[in-house]
Amino acid sequence: MVQDNVCYDITIIGGGPAGLYAAFYSGMRDLKTKVIEHEKELGGKVNVYKEKTIWDVGGLPPTSGSQLISQLIKQALTFHPTIALGEQVVDIRRTDNGYFQMKTDQNRSHYSKAIILATGYGILQQTKLNIEGAEKFETSNLHYAVTDLEHFRQKHVVISGGGNSAVDWANELEPMAKSVTVVHRRHQFGGHEKFVTKMRHSSVDILTPYAIDDVKASPDGCCIEQVTLKHCESGYCQWRKADAVLIHHGYQPDLSFLDHHPLGLQVEERRLYTSHQMETAASGIFAAGDISNHPSSIPLIAGAFTEASLAVNAAKLYIHPDADRYARVSSHNNRFKQHN
Template sequence: MAGETNSYFDVTIIGGGPTGLFAAFYAGMRDLKTKIIEAAPFLGGKLPYYSEKVLYDVGGIEAITARDLTMQLEKQARTFEPAIAYSQLIEKMERLEDGTFHLISNTGETHSTRTILLAIGYGTLVSNKLEVPNAERYEGSHLHYGAKSVDRFRGKRVLVSGGGDSAVDWALALASIAKYVGLVHRRDEFRAHEGNVAQLRNTAVHLMTSSRIKEIHGSDGQMESVTIEHLDKKGITSLDVDEIVVCHGAKPDLGEIKKWGLKIERDRIVVDAWMQTSAEGIFAAGDVVDYPGKLPGLIAGGFTEGPAAINRIKAYLNPRQEVRPIWSTDHAKLLAIHNES
C-alpha cells in the first residue's frame, strides 16, 4: 500500500489552531506519523489575532492570555516532533486508487497522507466590511478588521463598531490604554456575553447604541473624524477619531473543501460521534464540524473532538488491532521524554 511508504504520513492535520495542535499531540501519543499544514505563517489559529485577551474557559486553567495559550499548545504539539508546513493553503485533494490522498497546496507542493483531519475552525473567514463611502481608503492604516496587538492604539482616539463579543472584547482591552474609546452599535442591546457587557458599562467607554457610522472624514490618508447617525433620535453627531476597529463578524468560507464531496450543512461539515465525515478516511474536528449536541465556539470542545478523531483514525489504519484507551500517566514514551528534560 502506498500509504505505508516513508513519504506518507498516517494523518495530516489541516489547520494549526488549538484543535489541530492538541490533535497533533494526541496523534503522537498514538504513535502516528503526523503532519500539520497551516495556511498562516504561524500557529494558533485565531488566538494570535487577539493575543492580549484573557481566556477563562479553558479547563484546569483559571486564566490565560491567548498568546500564552498559543505558546503552550505549540510546545505541547511539538512533543512528538510532527512535521509542520506553514503558509500553505490546500487547494486540491486527490484520492488515489489505494485509498490514500494527495493534498496539493497553493505553493504547488504535494503532501501524501493515509488519512486527513480537518481542523480549520470556521474555514477562511471573510470579514463583513464597514459599508461606508470611502471606507476602503483607510483599510490597513486607520480602519481595522482586527489587529495582532492593542499597543498600536495606545494614546489614540479609537471607535469600535459592533455589538458582539469581539467588539466588547476590543473595547474592554482598549479602555485602559487609549485616549478615548467609543463603541457604536446599530441595535439597542449588545449580543455579547452578559458579564462582559456589565464590565464594559463600568468603564469610561462611550457607548452609542441604536447608532451607526455614516461617514468618515480625513485628508491625505489620515483619519480625522466620523459622523455618527443616531437611528432612534434621527440625529447626527461628529466625533474626532484616529482609528476605527470594525467587528461586524465574518462569513465562513470552506473554499475548495466544498468540492471534496463531504456532507456540508450551514457551512459546517457533518460528522458522526467519532468525527468521521461522509467520506472514508477524512475526519474533522473543532468549529468546522456539526453534529447533534455540538457546542460551538468553545476551545475545550475541540480538545475532546481531536482525540476522538485520532482514536478513530488509529482504528481505521489498523482495523485488525484493538484500539485501547491511552493516558499520559502511563505512556512510556511520553514519560521518557519528560524524564530526560
Template sequence: MAEPLELYDVTIIGGGPAGMYAAFYSGMRDLKTKLIEARNELGGRMLIYPEKMIWDVGGFAPIICEQLIEQLARQAQVFDPTIVFGQHIKGLEVQEDGTYMLVAETGERHWTRTIVLALGRGILKMAKLEIEGAERYEVSNLHYTVQELEPFRGKKVLISGGGNSAVDWANELESIAGSVTVVHRRDQFGGHEKNVIRMKTSSVCVKTPYALSQLHSSDGKTIGKVTICHIETGESEQLEVDAVIVNHGLKSDFTGINEWGLHMNDWNVFTGGKLETNLPGIFAAGDFADYTSKVNLIAGAFSDAALAVNSAKLFMDPEAPRMAYVSSHNDRFAEKNRALGVAID
C-alpha cells in the same frame, strides 16, 4: 526525478488550537502525523487577538493569547510531527487503495491514510468598512484588528461592531484608552454574555442601534471625526475620534474543500458524535466541526481533536484501543519522563 511521497497515517489540515492538539494527541497514538497550515505560523484564529486575555482553558490561570499559542505550538511538536506552512489545500484525490492524495493550491501533494479537518473558520478575511474612501485610512488610524493595546493608550477610540471580538476589544481597551465608544446596529450583542455585561457596566459608551455612516478628515490622511446614524430614526451625530476599529465579521474561504462532497454549510462540516464526516477516513475538529453536543470553546476544540484522532486510529485499525492511555501510563512518555528526571514506577 522527484522523490516518492511518504504515506502518513494522519494529515491534519489547520494549525489552530484543534489542529495543534490533534498533532500532539496523534503522537500519543503513535501515528505518523503531518500538519498543514495555510499561513506561515501556528495559531489559527487566535492570531487575530494575540494580546487578548484567555480565561476559559482548563488548567490555565488567565493567560495572554500569544502565550497560549506558544504553549500549544510547543506541545504540538512533542512527538515531532511533520509541519508544513504556507500551503492552502484545495484538491482531494482518492487512490485505488482507499488512501487520499491532498493537493495544495501551489501544486504540492500530500499522501495520507486519514485526514483531520481542523479548518476553524477557513481562510479568514475581515469584512471591510463599506464607506467610500475608507481604505485610504487603513495605513493610519482605521483598524480591522487589535494586535497591540499600547498604541491606543489615552486615545478616543470608536469600535464599530457587536461580535465577540468587538466586545473583547472594548473591555481590554477600557482601562487603556482615553475613551471607548461602541457602535452597533442591533441592541443585542453577539459576544459571551458575561463579557457583554462587563462592557455595559464599565465606562465604555455603548450606542445602539447605530451604524457608522461617514468618516471625516481635515488632512485627508487620518480620521478626526465620524458620523453615526440611528438605524430606526435616521438621526445622526458626529463624534471626535483618534482611532476607529471595525469588527463587521469575517468572511471565510473553504474554496476547494467545499467541492469534496462533504456535508457542510457556509461555515461548518456536519459530523457524527465520533467527529466522522460523510467521507470515509475524513474527520473534523474544532470550529469547523458541527454536531449536536458541540461546545464552542477552545477546551471543546481539544476534546474534538482527541475524538477525531481516536476515530482515525480505529478507522485504520479497528482492533486498536478506543483511546490513548493517559500520560502517566503511556509508554510514549517513558523516555521523555526520564529526560525530565521524573521517577517511573
C-alpha cells in the same frame, strides 16, 4: 504542480486548537503527521483574541490567547510533525491506491492515508469597513483586531460593531483610553448581557443606530483623524475625533472547498456531520473542533481537545485495524521516556 510525494499517516487540515492538539496526540500514537494551515501562523481563531484572557480550559490558570497559542504550538511540536503554513487546501480526492491527495492554492499536492479536518468554520475573512480607500489605513490606525493594548492607551478610540468582541473591547479599553465611542447599527447589542450592562454604565459613548459613513485622513494622509457617523434612520451626521478605529463587523468564513461535498462529506449548516468517534461520512476522513457537528459537540477549546484525540484514535484504527483503541496514558507512555 509541486508535489510532496511522501505519504503521511495523518494529515491535519487546520492549525487551530483542534489541529494542534491532534498533531501532538497523533505523534503520541506514533503516526507520521503533517499539519496544513492556510495562515502564515498557527493558532486558528485564538489569533483573533490573542490579548484576551481565557478562563475555561481545564487545568490552566487564566491564560492570554497568545500564551495559549505558544503552549499549544510547543506541545504540537513534541513529536516533530511536518508543518505547511500559508497553504489553503482547495481539493481532496482519493487516489487509486485508496490514499488521499490534497491540492492547495500554492499549487502543491500532499498525500496521506487519513485526514483530520480541523478547519473550524473555515478560513475567517474579517468583514471590512465598507468605505472606499479605507484599507490604506490598515497599516496605521484602522484595526480589525487588538494585537497590542498599548496602541490604544490615551487615545480617542472609535469602535464599530455590536457583538461580543466590540462590547468586550469597549469595556477593556475604557479605563486606559482617553475616550471610547461605540457605534452600532442597531439599538440592541449582541454581546453578553452582563458586559453590555457594564458598558452602558461606563463612560463609553454609545451611538445607536449609527454607522461609520466616512473617514477623514490626517494632513499627511497616513492615518485617520476623524470619523463621520451617520444615523441609520434619519441620515443625520456627526463626527468624532479618532486616534484609533477598531472594526468588529464579524467574519465571513470560507469553507468553499467543501461546497461540492467531496467524497460524500455531509455538510450541514457549514459544519460536518460526524459520528461520536469523529468519523465523517467519507471513510478515512475524520473531523475535530468547531467544524464537527454531532449531538454532544461544544464549540469550545476544551471540546476541541477531546474531539482531536477521538479523531486520532479513530484514524489510527482506520490505518491499523489491530491497534489499541486509544493511546497509553502519557504518564506511562514510552513515547515520553526520551522527553522526561
